[in-house]
Amino acid sequence: MNPTMFDIHKGVGVRRFAIGLAVLSIIALIVTTWILLDVNREQQIVNRIIEHLPPSDIAVANELSGDLRLRSRLSLLLVLNTIGAAIAFVLVVRGYLSSEQSLRDATVLATDIRASLEGGIITTDRNGRITSLNPRGCELLGIPADGGIGMKPAEVNHEHAMLNAICDEVNTQQTEVRDRDYRIERKQQPRTLRANCTRLKNQRDEFIGTVIHVLDVTERILMEQRLKRMERYMGLGSLAAGLQHEIKNPLSALSLHVQLLGEQLENGGGNPEVTESIGVIKSEVARIGVVLDSFRNYASIKELGRTWIDVATLLETLVRFLRPQTKQQNVTVKVEMPQHLLAPIEADSVQLEQLFLNLALNSLAAMPDGGELRFRLSQVKRSLRVDLADTGHGIPPEIQSQIFDPYFTTRNDGTGMGLALCDKIIRQHGGSIDFVTGTTGTEFSVYLPMKDQA
Numbered sequence: 435m436n437p438t439m440f441d442i443h444k445g446v447g448v449r450r451f452a453i454g455l456a457v458l459s460i461i462a463l464i465v466t467t468w469i470l471l472d473v474n475r476e477q478q479i480v481n482r483i484i485e486h487l488p489p490s491d492i493a494v495a496n497e498l499s500g501d502l503r504l505r506s507r508l509s510l511l512l513v514l515n516t517i518g519a520a521i522a523f524v525l526v527v528r529g530y531l532s533s534e535q536s537l538r539d540a541t542v543l544a545t546d547i548r549a550s551l552e553g554g555i556i557t558t559d560r561n562g563r564i565t566s567l568n569p570r571g572c573e574l575l576g577i578p579a580d581g582g583i584g585m586k587p588a589e590v591n592h593e594h595a596m597l598n599a600i601c602d603e604v605n606t607q608q609t610e611v612r613d614r615d616y617r618i619e620r621k622q623q624p625r626t627l628r629a630n631c632t633r634l635k636n637q638r639d640e641f642i643g644t645v646i647h648v649l650d651v652t653e654r655i656l657m658e659q660r661l662k663r664m665e666r667y668m669g670l671g672s673l674a675a676g677l678q679h680e681i682k683n684p685l686s687a688l689s690l691h692v693q694l695l696g697e698q699l700e701n702g703g704g705n706p707e708v709t710e711s712i713g714v715i716k717s718e719v720a721r722i723g724v725v726l727d728s729f730r731n732y733a734s735i736k737e738l739g740r741t742w743i744d745v746a747t748l749l750e751t752l753v754r755f756l757r758p759q760t761k762q763q764n765v766t767v768k769v770e771m772p773q774h775l776l777a778p779i780e781a782d783s784v785q786l787e788q789l790f791l792n793l794a795l796n797s798l799a800a801m802p803d804g805g806e807l808r809f810r811l812s813q814v815k816r817s818l819r820v821d822l823a824d825t826g827h828g829i830p831p832e833i834q835s836q837i838f839d840p841y842f843t844t845r846n847d848g849t850g851m852g853l854a855l856c857d858k859i860i861r862q863h864g865g866s867i868d869f870v871t872g873t874t875g876t877e878f879s880v881y882l883p884m885k886d887q888a
Contacts, residue, residue, distance in 0.1 A: 554647070556645070560641065566583070575591055576590075593616075594616075600629055604644050608641075624652075625652045626655050631647075685719060685723060693716065741780070743778055743783050743786065749811065764803075765805055765807050766807070767806075768809070772813070779883070780885055781882065782862075785859045790822070797876070800876065820880045824876055825875040828871045829871040860880060867881070
């Protein structure tokens with residue numbers, strides 16, 4: 435039976451018992467009053483009889499009169515005791531009902547507080563079986579309200595096996611567990627949950643189970659990763675300038691002398707192998723120059739050429755530009771636009787084109803055998819949201835925290851600057867970028883602030 439229903443039935447039983455005792459008290463008061471009145475009537479009769487008795491019988495009559503007076507006093511005392519007991523009983527019942535109402539109010543308040551918490555609150559017994567959970571806990575465990583009672587979290591959903599493990603750890607080591615993260619899948623998207631577990635005791639300080647607090651920290655972790663990327667970006671401007679000065683100038687001189695040496699060898703009919711080696715040196719020098727330029731572009735901070743841009747038109751142009759490659763890879767492109775027109779945003783058109791081009795090329799690289807590339811444009815509060823999703827192989831968990839790092843790449847022909855440059859462009863525009871990935875593909879979400887046109 436539900437504890438609340440049990441309390442209700444208990445309260446109804448107490449009220450019925452109180453009413454029964456009140457009725458009995460009233461009956462006892464009525465009977466005692468009737469006895470008192472009857473004794474008074476008999477006393478009056480005896481007094482009238484005494485007036486007509488001979489002197490020899492007066493002593494016996496006075497003794498009978500004294501007994502009646504004693505009975506009268508005892509009856510009066512009984513009436514007073516009955517009234518006092520009834521008043522005391524009423525006060526006790528009133529206090530009990532008041533305490534019961536206060537307990538119900540406190541229970542309702544505690545239930546409302548538990549229901550309003552952002553995290554899930556789960557209590558278990560000493561065997562790790564669920565005894566109660568709040569609505570958020572039901573949502574995180576993926577079960578209906580009041581479901582899963584009497585089951586272990588892993589029996590409700592195998593993705594929550596971590597909760598079983600921390601309950602066992604608390605039970606065996608008699609210590610609390612803090613900040614244990616684990617991942618689950620919700621609507622084909624990974625979510626990160628953070629669990630804490632402490633011992634649960636009753637009022638006699640006896641260990642009766644555990645309390646588990648579960649919180650969805652997916653957005654928090656994304657924010658932490660974003661802050662780490664910003665920290666790594668700070669100071670790169672001066673580093674880029676130093677590299678440009680210390681490496682670029684000697685590299686230019688080296689390239690010039692290699693070119694002159696190559697021309698002299700060609701005029702003098704030099705060794706073909708030497709000519710080939712010089713060609714390799716020239717191409718590698720050029721590649722180093724490209725790397726330096728890309729790093730300078732990534733680390734440099736320059737003013738954006740902001741204009742009012744219709745992002746929908748920009749995406750349509752990008753889709754047309756990518757059509758030959760998507761056709762060659764057998765990739766279907768879909769563009770989802772809202773029914774109403776979205777306001778233009780103030781941004782650097784060249785930078786935004788580079789941003790969405792880099793994201794699209796990464797998605798195409800993840801689908802070498804074909805798939806679907808989807809662009810979705812929407813408005814979230816005062817931000818323009820652009821989602822770019824593919825059906826590729828996804829990003830492995832062990833490298834997800836590194837994909838925005840400069841020069842990090844898993845492709846042989848990649849420079850590792852594509853996503854790093856995307857992150858920089860978005861931050862320069864005051865926006866943000868997030869992603870979710872799994873075995874069915876990856877989706878990047880770009881948020882760009884919207885401003886009213888003057």
